[in-house]
Amino acid sequence: MKEYTEIIHVQEEDLDDLKHVNNVRYVQWIQDIAKNHWLNEASKEMLDAYIWMVLTHYIEYKGQAFLNDEILLKTYIEKAKGVTSTRIVEIYNNKTEKLLLRSKTDWCLIDKNSKRPIRLTDQLKNMFT
Structure with a gap:
């Protein structure tokens, strides 16, 4: 599993x-x-060929964040199969390391030209896992 992180204030x-x-x-x-x-991960060819659409969001709120808090966003792909990918996002208070939120989102891969779902290639599956 390849994680991707960002810090925001x-x-x-x-x-x-x-x-x-x-x-x-x-x-x-x-x-x-x-x-x-x-x-960050996709090639120009992938960006030109595909788009992602949300199918479902599941969000668990575990804590609160306030003005000036430094927040760590962390994401990774839990599963990629068929036309869908399941992405986890965790949001932490970066100072206390307290988990504030965990989400699970199912995304559908869409062919940019036809606007129809398309199966994930092995290259796409391996890119994130």
């Missing part, structure tokens, strides 16, 4: 009325790190 615009990170922001971070991981 909680900004004022990430907060909700309770002054902790808004749930919608967490979903955005889940999507952003998945996209960044793909862009």
